[in-house]
Amino acid sequence: GENVEQHPSTLSVQEGDSAVIKCTYSDSASNYFPWYKQELGKRPQLIIDIRSNVGEKKDQRIAVTLNKTAKHFSLHITETQPEDSAVYFCAAETGGSYIPTFGRGTSLIVHP
Amino acid sequence: GAGVSQTPSNKVTEKGKYVELRCDPISGHTALYWYRQSLGQGPEFLIYFQGTGAADDSGLPNDRFFAVRPEGSVSTLKIQRTERGDSAVYLCASSPMALAGANEQFFGPGTRLTVL
Numbered sequence: 001g002e003n004v005e006q007h008p009s010t011l012s013v014q015e016g017d018s019a020v021i022k023c024t025y026s027d028s029a030s031n032y033f034p035w036y037k038q039e040l041g042k043r044p045q046l047i048i049d050i051r052s053n054v055g056e057k058k059d060q061r062i063a064v065t066l067n068k069t070a071k072h073f074s075l076h077i078t079e080t081q082p083e084d085s086a087v088y089f090c091a092a093e094t095g096g097s098y099i100p101t102f103g104r105g106t107s108l109i110v111h112p
Numbered sequence: 113g114a115g116v117s118q119t120p121s122n123k124v125t126e127k128g129k130y131v132e133l134r135c136d137p138i139s140g141h142t143a144l145y146w147y148r149q150s151l152g153q154g155p156e157f158l159i160y161f162q163g164t165g166a167a168d169d170s171g172l173p174n175d176r177f178f179a180v181r182p183e184g185s186v187s188t189l190k191i192q193r194t195e196r197g198d199s200a201v202y203l204c205a206s207s208p209m210a211l212a213g214a215n216e217q218f219f220g221p222g223t224r225l226t227v228l
Contacts, residue, residue, distance in 0.1 A: 006154075034216065043116075043203070043219040044155065089154045098143065098215055099168060102154030 002027040004092050006103030014111050019080050021106045023090035024072040030092040033066060033073045034100065039086045047088075048075070080110045114138070116220035118204050124226045125194055133189040133223045137206030144187050145217065146179055147203040155203055161187060194227045201225070 003026040013019050023033075031052035036044035050057045050064045050073065057064050061080075066073040077084055087107050091100035117136045125131050137144050142163055147155035157171040161181045169179070176194075181187040191198055201224050205217035 004154075009152075032215070036217070036219075043221050044217070045219070046216050049216065091154075093215065098162070099145070099157050099160055099171075100215065100217065101157070104152070104154050 002030060002092055002094060002097075002101040004090060004101050004103045006090050006106060008106060009104065010107045010109070012109045012111065013080055015080060015082060017080055019077045019084070019108055019110075021075045021088055021090070021108070022072060023074070023092075023103050024070075025092040025101075026071065027092070027094050028068075028071065029094040029096065030071075031095045032093040032100075033064070034091050034093075035064060035075050036089045036091065036102075037086045038089065038105075044089060077108075080108075082110050082112050084108060085110045116204055116206050116218050118202075118220040118223050120223060121221065122224045122226075124228065126228050127194060127196060129194050129227075131191050131194055131225065133191075133202050133204075133225070135187045135189070135204030135206075135220060137185065137187070137204070138208075138218055139185075141206035141208050141218070142184070143207040143209065143215065144181060145205045145207070146187070146189050147205065149201045149203055149222070158189070191225075194225075196227045199225055199227045 034049035038044040063076040087105045090103040093100040144161040146158040159169045164184045176192045179189045201222040203222045204220040207215045
């Protein structure tokens, strides 16, 4: 089955800095890569996703890049703000599956 | 509109007891998922329903765990003879339609289960 590794487990930045979270996956058939944000005590919510037919996708301060050859994808947050503080999960889903495999999560802390 | 809801929000039980956790998906969503989330971990897949049938239950850890979705909407996760290791947050998610390789998950708030 699919295996998703996520790094780092904790990331601490100053407000205004950029943050990068990286994930690798094992199944070359994976073709859908969502990122979820989970604030303390709340439910995970999708913030951005990318499909394997594109290499990069942006939405305001958030971007995701995908390298299919190396089987890794990354979340980039620019101009971080304290409200970006949360746990971020990456996931990968194969073309023949209906079930995402999640990474272990990255706790992002943005210091004012 | 209303999101995914789960009841109860918290459940404390004693080892060996039976518990039921309920999930109300977003109306019209045909796909429903159950996950278990332990502290510091990502959601761990348990079971997936497409309509009324369990399309994939490969994530259920053992036969003490069972889930149903009799009318294709509300789902109940049932845990028999609970063990302390079952303590976790149980998340439910629904998705509008089952597309292989493209399913945004709409999560509920979770049920925090504590087995004493």
